[in-house]
Amino acid sequence: MSEPVIRLRGVSKAYRKGGEELQVLDRLDMDVEEGEFLALMGPSGSGKSTILNLIGGLDDPDEGTIEVVGENVSQLGGDRLSAWRARHIGYVFQAFNLIPVLTALENVELPLLLTPLSKTQRREQAEYALQIVGLGDRMDHRPKQLSGGQEQRVAIARAIAMDPTILLCDEPTGDLDRDSADQVLDLLQRLTSEYRKTIVMVTHDLKAGETASRVLHLDKGVVESQTA
Amino acid sequence: MNLGRLVRRHAWSHPVRAALTVGAVAVAIFLFCFLRSIVTSLDAAVSQSASNRIITASAVSLFQSLPSAYKGAIGAIDGVDSVSRMAWFGGRYKSEENFFAQFACDAEILFEQYPELLLSDEQKKAFIDDKRGAIIGIGLAEKWGLKVGDTVPLIGTIYPRADLRMWEFNIHGIYRSARANVDEMTMYFHFHYLDESLERGEAMGPRGTSVYLIRLEDGYRGEDVAYAIDAYYEGGPQRTRTQSEAAFQADFVNMLGNLPTFLGMIGAAVLIAIVFGIVNTMTIAARERLRSMGILQALGFSTSVPARLYLMESCAFALSGGLVGAGIAYFTQDTFRKLFGTQIPVFTVETDTYLWAAVICVVTGLIGGAVPAWRAARMRAVDQLRRGI
Ligand SMILES: Nc1ncnc2c1ncn2[C@@H]1O[C@H](COP(=O)(O)OP(=O)(O)OP(=O)(O)O)[C@@H](O)[C@H]1O
Ligand SMILES: [Mg+2]
Numbered sequence: 001m002s003e004p005v006i007r008l009r010g011v012s013k014a015y016r017k018g019g020e021e022l023q024v025l026d027r028l029d030m031d032v033e034e035g036e037f038l039a040l041m042g043p044s045g046s047g048k049s050t051i052l053n054l055i056g057g058l059d060d061p062d063e064g065t066i067e068v069v070g071e072n073v074s075q076l077g078g079d080r081l082s083a084w085r086a087r088h089i090g091y092v093f094q095a096f097n098l099i100p101v102l103t104a105l106e107n108v109e110l111p112l113l114l115t116p117l118s119k120t121q122r123r124e125q126a127e128y129a130l131q132i133v134g135l136g137d138r139m140d141h142r143p144k145q146l147s148g149g150q151e152q153r154v155a156i157a158r159a160i161a162m163d164p165t166i167l168l169c170d171e172p173t174g175d176l177d178r179d180s181a182d183q184v185l186d187l188l189q190r191l192t193s194e195y196r197k198t199i200v201m202v203t204h205d206l207k208a209g210e211t212a213s214r215v216l217h218l219d220k221g222v223v224e225s226q227t228a
Numbered sequence: 229m230n231l232g233r234l235v236r237r238h239a240w241s242h243p244v245r246a247a248l249t250v251g252a253v254a255v256a257i258f259l260f261c262f263l264r265s266i267v268t269s270l271d272a273a274v275s276q277s278a279s280n281r282i283i284t285a286s287a288v289s290l291f292q293s294l295p296s297a298y299k300g301a302i303g304a305i306d307g308v309d310s311v312s313r314m315a316w317f318g319g320r321y322k323s324e325e326n327f328f329a330q331f332a333c334d335a336e337i338l339f340e341q342y343p344e345l346l347l348s349d350e351q352k353k354a355f356i357d358d359k360r361g362a363i364i365g366i367g368l369a370e371k372w373g374l375k376v377g378d379t380v381p382l383i384g385t386i387y388p389r390a391d392l393r394m395w396e397f398n399i400h401g402i403y404r405s406a407r408a409n410v411d412e413m414t415m416y417f418h419f420h421y422l423d424e425s426l427e428r429g430e431a432m433g434p435r436g437t438s439v440y441l442i443r444l445e446d447g448y449r450g451e452d453v454a455y456a457i458d459a460y461y462e463g464g465p466q467r468t469r470t471q472s473e474a475a476f477q478a479d480f481v482n483m484l485g486n487l488p489t490f491l492g493m494i495g496a497a498v499l500i501a502i503v504f505g506i507v508n509t510m511t512i513a514a515r516e517r518l519r520s521m522g523i524l525q526a527l528g529f530s531t532s533v534p535a536r537l538y539l540m541e542s543c544a545f546a547l548s549g550g551l552v553g554a555g556i557a558y559f560t561q562d563t564f565r566k567l568f569g570t571q572i573p574v575f576t577v578e579t580d581t582y583l584w585a586a587v588i589c590v591v592t593g594l595i596g597g598a599v600p601a602w603r604a605a606r607m608r609a610v611d612q613l614r615r616g617i
Contacts, residue, residue: 058526058610079530086528093613099520101237102229109229111527122229158527 090159149180253549307448351401365412514600543593
């Protein structure tokens, strides 16, 4: 086995709500191998989104270390963190993923502004990413003019356009009907098998869990069980 | 695709809101330009006044005329190069409500004393040769559609005619002004003609002149000559008050009281109002965009990007509004110049005013963007993602 691309050790996170402390993560250990498609499952409020935010460096742990592609994420800060994130992390949120005032193509092109690519190269790469998700014919649509499933696929296109090391998906199928959900899952599946992307996906959807190569069940801040 | 496009899209995402914001800034900047120009135009009239001219009026009041016989004695005073009389006529054009300034003057000396009056030599000569001749400013000509060869009928209010008819003057020339101290909304005609009509009983009214215009000989100081004139008439028959042209015009401006201060206060209030307006627009906009700003940061954009976007958008609103407002001020100058006529000689929006307007727009834009920028900078990306809808 190779070195894990994501390694969490003794990670704790608590929120203070109205004087009461809520322990969301309690000394959590977790490893994700390169090219793995991991599903995170668990009841609402169990800290799944929090884990994704910690891996992506959007949030800091109270305790513990988070190593992602060899970097100690919580020790990166400011613009170095932003640059690291642009290079290694692709995000797909549960909903409202896209900038509403930009077209599908523009949304996908947006993160490419952070690369040294030329204007034409950016455009070509964005168009290619939209082709991969099967939306080559919807490039000039605004998010409002797309269905939920299409929006989600644009979000995935945006995430993969940057060719990130890791894809973090927070309930990517949560708002979708079965057919759209299956399309999105197929797409993610292909990304691991064909492009060897590492994917961490939060989901409530059992079918989604089956697509993944491994499932972690989370409860009360600790890993409850694992199925491979 | 670049961040500029994102700023533009955001700015226009609510066209009505954008238009209202830009419109409010435009109105405010127009008002600023307009009010400031009133003050600067009045100031220009004062400061551009020639230093080699002084004006003698009655010490009692500007509305009291001086005997026309003073001309000889004033001319004999040391330092006086030439003297001319100028009487306020106060006539109405065609009917009672149409007013513009008319002066009866010593035509031959007028052009010598006022090189600012630009007129061809033929027109000058034609005017001087016709007893009932007159010249008018280009502004007047445009306002009333008058041209050379026309006759101007004036109702005499201060000087009614005995035959109860209107005065009639023949236009021989239309002048332009070389400097802001001389307006283009005045009619000049012959003092002799007025004086002769009064002499013959063809018209009634006060004899004498409103003021004497004095051109100094080189090397003499206005104050000294003015002092000599006033000292000469100290014992009467009518005491005089002689001032530099600048002081005379400044006196006139002072008659307007604290107008500049008052205008300044209105201007300041308007500017404060647009700052509020733009802060309001940007605050509402920022609230709608929390999530978008969170997404940008999740994509790897620097945490300072939201602040920069807000500042750019706010400045874009302020500057487009400013451009429209300043444009309106620029293109309405002529209209206002005619409207104000002699009240504000040569109403002009100065380059300085445009520069100030630009400064105000940038500052307003920065303040408008600073409020949401500051908030965005203090809020972590996770919270923007979580709180945004
Ligand atoms: N900024 C915050 N302030 C206070 N409490 C927070 C904050 N962020 C998260 N929480 C709390 O932490 C807990 C875990 O949140 P998290 O979003 O990770 O849950 P989740 O497992 O993703 O749930 P869901 O399935 O509903 O999305 C929740 O109880 C949530 O209310
Ligand atoms: Mg969640």
